[in-house]
Amino acid sequence: YTANGTGVxxxxxxxxxxxTNQDGNREADFINCVIWRKSAETLANxxxxxxxxxxxxxxxxxxYENQQGQRVYVTEVVA
Structure with a gap:
């Protein structure tokens, strides 16, 4: 939950x-997602x-800027 009580x-x-790749193995992509409010609570449960x-x-x-002062870019799906 956020500071104001919104579920995330x-x-x-x-x-x-x-x-498949050259070795015949299937690879996967890992996609960052964020979900809000009641849907977040349902997903968590x-x-x-x-x-x-x-x-x-x-x-x-x-x-955002990390602790080392570097700019970090994040791409995500907002569900």
Whole structure:
């Protein structure tokens, strides 16, 4: 929950690629996601590692300055 009590959850979605690499193995992409309010509470209560999820949302890019003073860019899906 945020300081004002709004529910928020972050999770990483593993998505298998449709093709295999040179070794014949299937690779995956790991997509950072954030979900808000009642949907975040529901996700936290019912989903766990390995749960099959369908996500609808928008891609958002943000940036912040880390402790070393470097600018860090983050791309995530806001579900």
């Amino acid at each position: 959850a972050t999770f990483t979605l593993a998505v298998n690629r449709n093709f 019912y989903a766990k590692k390995g749960t099959l999820l369908g996500v609808i949302g928008r891609i958002q890019t943000r940036s």
